[in-house]
Amino acid sequence: MKEAMNYVDKNLESSIRTLKDLCSIPSVSAQNEGIEESVSLITQIMENAGINSRILRINNANPLIYGEYIPEFYKKTIIFYNHYDVQPADPLELWESPPFEPKVRDGKLFARGVADNKGNIIARIKAVESILKTRGELPVAVKFIFEGEEEVGGVSLPKYVDKYEELFKADMGVWESGDKHETERPTIKLGYKGIAYYDVLVRGPNKDVHSGRAGLIPNPIWRLIVFLNSLRDKNGGILIEEFYDDMDQIQKEDMELLEKIPFDDEMILKKYGLKEFEGKSRGTDAIKSLYLKPTCNIDGIYGGYEGASSKTIVPSEAHAKLDFRLLPGQKPENLLENLNRHIEKYGFSDVELNYQYGYEAAKTEASSFATEIITRATRKTYGLEPLIYPLSIGSSPMYNFINKLNIPTISVGVEYWGSLVHASNENIRLEDFKLGIKNIINIIDELSNYSSEYN
Amino acid sequence: MKEAMNYVDKNLESSIRTLKDLCSIPSVSAQNEGIEESVSLITQIMENAGINSRILRINNANPLIYGEYIPEFYKKTIIFYNHYDVQPADPLELWESPPFEPKVRDGKLFARGVADNKGNIIARIKAVESILKTRGELPVAVKFIFEGEEEVGGVSLPKYVDKYEELFKADMGVWESGDKHETERPTIKLGYKGIAYYDVLVRGPNKDVHSGRAGLIPNPIWRLIVFLNSLRDKNGGILIEEFYDDMDQIQKEDMELLEKIPFDDEMILKKYGLKEFEGKSRGTDAIKSLYLKPTCNIDGIYGGYEGASSKTIVPSEAHAKLDFRLLPGQKPENLLENLNRHIEKYGFSDVELNYQYGYEAAKTEASSFATEIITRATRKTYGLEPLIYPLSIGSSPMYNFINKLNIPTISVGVEYWGSLVHASNENIRLEDFKLGIKNIINIIDELSNYSSEYN
Numbered sequence A, B: 001m002k003e004a005m006n007y008v009d010k011n012l013e014s015s016i017r018t019l020k021d022l023c024s025i026p027s028v029s030a031q032n033e034g035i036e037e038s039v040s041l042i043t044q045i046m047e048n049a050g051i052n053s054r055i056l057r058i059n060n061a062n063p064l065i066y067g068e069y070i071p072e073f074y075k076k077t078i079i080f081y082n083h084y085d086v087q088p089a090d091p092l093e094l095w096e097s098p099p100f101e102p103k104v105r106d107g108k109l110f111a112r113g114v115a116d117n118k119g120n121i122i123a124r125i126k127a128v129e130s131i132l133k134t135r136g137e138l139p140v141a142v143k144f145i146f147e148g149e150e151e152v153g154g155v156s157l158p159k160y161v162d163k164y165e166e167l168f169k170a171d172m173g174v175w176e177s178g179d180k181h182e183t184e185r186p187t188i189k190l191g192y193k194g195i196a197y198y199d200v201l202v203r204g205p206n207k208d209v210h211s212g213r214a215g216l217i218p219n220p221i222w223r224l225i226v227f228l229n230s231l232r233d234k235n236g237g238i239l240i241e242e243f244y245d246d247m248d249q250i251q252k253e254d255m256e257l258l259e260k261i262p263f264d265d266e267m268i269l270k271k272y273g274l275k276e277f278e279g280k281s282r283g284t285d286a287i288k289s290l291y292l293k294p295t296c297n298i299d300g301i302y303g304g305y306e307g308a309s310s311k312t313i314v315p316s317e318a319h320a321k322l323d324f325r326l327l328p329g330q331k332p333e334n335l336l337e338n339l340n341r342h343i344e345k346y347g348f349s350d351v352e353l354n355y356q357y358g359y360e361a362a363k364t365e366a367s368s369f370a371t372e373i374i375t376r377a378t379r380k381t382y383g384l385e386p387l388i389y390p391l392s393i394g395s396s397p398m399y400n401f402i403n404k405l406n407i408p409t410i411s412v413g414v415e416y417w418g419s420l421v422h423a424s425n426e427n428i429r430l431e432d433f434k435l436g437i438k439n440i441i442n443i444i445d446e447l448s449n450y451s452s453e454y455n
Helices: A002-010 A012-023 A035-049 A114-135 A157-163 A220-229 A252-259 A265-272 A283-292 A332-345 A369-382 A399-404 A430-454 B002-010 B012-023 B035-049 B114-135 B157-163 B220-229 B252-259 B265-272 B283-292 B332-345 B369-382 B399-404 B430-454
Strands: A052-056 A064-069 A077-083 A103-105 A108-110 A141-147 A172-175 A187-189 A194-203 A295-304 A317-326 A351-359 A387-389 A409-411 A427-429 B052-056 B064-069 B077-083 B103-105 B108-110 B141-147 B172-175 B187-189 B194-203 B295-304 B317-326 B351-359 B387-389 B409-411 B427-429
Touching (some): A002 A114, A002 A430, A077 A430, A108 A430, A187 A369, A187 A409, A220 A295, A220 A317, A220 B220, A317 A332, B012 B430, B035 B052, B035 B064, B035 B114, B064 B114, B077 B399, B114 B141, B114 B427, B172 B369, B187 B409, B220 B295, B220 B317, B220 B351, B252 B387
Parallel strands (some): B172 B409
Antiparallel strands (some): A295 B295, B295 B317
């Protein structure tokens, strides 16, 4: 693949220009902006690279771009997942340059979406282009899925997967993203947590009432507090019956991987300005809490008076937003059932629980051939031993590939520890972008070697 | 006092004009507006009525207007408490006529402050004027205190009381206000609850953190919930040790008075759109909960994300605002001590408790001569049996008269059930204003009779 690697170097400026073009489109799915424009530009970039593209559509969904290159002779197929939609860019005043006017500063490219996830879209297309333009053929079949609703819950992707199951078949998958650790070692994620998001509402009197009546008029904030307090013990253990029942056992190999991740308690406590972690955990327990503990988190709570000084009322409503991070095996639909039983058993019929969205966790086994291929490629690309995370701290609907399509899938990407994903001044380093393209070439190469070795 | 009553009738239009003049001044203490202008107008109105006035000042406080008329011969002294400051008028768009342009519609005078508390200021001055102009002399000595910080916590009043204790001595007091019940029966309040207001803050990480880290990073909302939940049982009972220890025993006479208050459970539930009262109380228990139960109420709670859809964070701060309504005997300073001990005992050193303000409850005994005088006068004025509340549902710093100056004090006034105090379209009925003036005349008359009868 030496010629392909040279092609990457020689055409880097042009690849960056292409990435800038894509980042100039404000494809904010939450605001329904720039969707068709992105779809049209990406299909054109794919065609230029020699990849066939097709725009798939279902009702009430942003289009999904499907791309493929199927060589005459091949043994394995690899499929890439990315998304072309981005987070909203506000607050705009915190950006050093406008979010949709990509700018290079100090070897970094700044733009909303450049890290999450457009840098990876272009890196992957450019990797395939580099091989095709230098060898005229690929050693494996490649497929692409670029969806447009990742930042708004990704509810359409499973529908596309159901409808186009045959089209998406592959031997291994490469998921969305990955970043370099603070130690500059590349990271590999074998899976993502699942999630279930709820809005909680308790209604009290039909309008705010003078708090001199608090002895008589039930306060919905008190009810919300009693309800929330019933869900969790003081150390973060979840008190919903059967909550842990569907969770897969933690594998020894995964714990071994985690123990290799550099984790400096004191530095992390200092970074977040904390005295202690949840449940006062330290060392290996803390790492386990971070990656392998399902959580019930309150994203926000509000009700009544928030202003300066004082107001004395029994407010009419109290709200909370909850996210549960689920581990492999745990099903959002089981959680919903268990929560409803909890509400019934403990007499919380006045608590309105509104399920927003959710999906299950998914992970590829550490012993999978896909892990081996990605690890080998990454080691070669970066010249450093990659850090392998059995699960990301975050959630991503990787279950579409792993659980629905049975494709062992792993996540790597072009970001780094300072990419400020979802924040202002989102950026990637151009050197990481180049290495990210090359890593995809190495992954394709390793997959092709693997098929010759073992099949 | 027949001539005085005739004087009230004949001069009603002029009294209303005076009230309108006073209500035209936006004396919003929270915005430090119209203070000196109000002081100057009120002293002028008093001088016109034949009452001597004096403007008292202490550092960093709005002036307190002191008025007195001391006859050559008298046995008893009565002192009136009112405040010339008003609540802010916003939201302005909800007013049918501008809040500081008093307007009469359907026999009602609409203006910010007309009910709370300027209608009573003018009624009381005009009552004294009516006697003086028709008899040339008063049968008792009268004193007035008009303060300017009632709507912002009233922190200066006890300082004035300490400094001018000698000046404020009296045999009985008439407090701020009182309204007609929905049944049109006049009400008399023997006391007010105390209050203690707190801001609660729990700090988490130094910035919002991705909630995928919730297993490691303590969430301040959870801590706030655990803390708040430790303060109260499910029925509103307060779990702070020694909280109830300083509370006076509820008197049999007070319970008997409460049982005479018309209280229609179903109608009240319907009014507030509720299925049940706190603790499912009904009937006498419900009345007792409303008037004679100290409460811990959450006025507001906030932290993290409040927007539409979802955001997944461990927020950096969580806030709550708490008010405790205290019953006679309970001291805000004891509560603060007990709360601090609670925090220490249960390991809530991460909870920041900020005391905003507070004062104790105060009440006059049902068997007091002052109760007898006010009841007699009110019965005579309105031709109806008054409803006597041993305590108001609300709080007012009546302890300044009752507990600090040892003056038995009772609250009556010119408002009615529809006065919309603190709300938009605040109003009083002109007929109630007239009767309110006459009631003060009757109170002065009864006090003078009482002193002849018994002294």
